[in-house]
Amino acid sequence: MTEEQLLKMSEKDYMNEAQLAFFKARLQQLEKDLLKNAGETTEHLRETVLVPDPADRATIEEEHALELRTRDRERKLLKKVQQSIGIIDSGEYGWCEETGEPIGIPRLLARPTATLSLEAQQRRELKQKLYGD
Numbered sequence: 678m679t680e681e682q683l684l685k686m687s688e689k690d691y692m693n694e695a696q697l698a699f700f701k702a703r704l705q706q707l708e709k710d711l712l713k714n715a716g717e718t719t720e721h722l723r724e725t726v727l728v729p730d731p732a733d734r735a736t737i738e739e740e741h742a743l744e745l746r747t748r749d750r751e752r753k754l755l756k757k758v759q760q761s762i763g764i765i766d767s768g769e770y771g772w773c774e775e776t777g778e779p780i781g782i783p784r785l786l787a788r789p790t791a792t793l794s795l796e797a798q799q800r801r802e803l804k805q806k807l808y809g810d
Contacts, residue, residue: 683782691779692771701765704758704789711755718748757790764792773797 764770773794
């Protein structure tokens with residue numbers, strides 16, 4: 678199934694088996710890619726290069742720090758991806774955890790780990806902006 682076919686489906690078909698299978702496959706591929714990136718980072722960081730020039734050494738250390746920050750973000754995303762796969766298995770994927778309304782296919786295509794409808798997410802962000810975390 679393609680994204681176009683998914684978007685053309687009627688609202689009464691929302692989160693049918695074909696749609697759930699599409700999103701599960703997409704999330705599993707994302708999980709596989711994230712795990713592959715983590716492995717590559719580990720290998721890359723093991724390749725320690727001794728450089729006598731302090732400026733070159735600083736550059737390498739900065740690159741490593743940037744790579745580690747990126748992998749930390751990916752680690753957090755991996756957790757959300759794995760939770761989303763579990764939600765698919767439980768049959769609750771695609772529904773807002775606050776309101777129980779459909780999250781919507783376009784939003785799930787853009788962010789397959791979404792757990793809130795667009796309106797609920799906007800309300801949450803506004804509340805965070807007003808009152809802080």
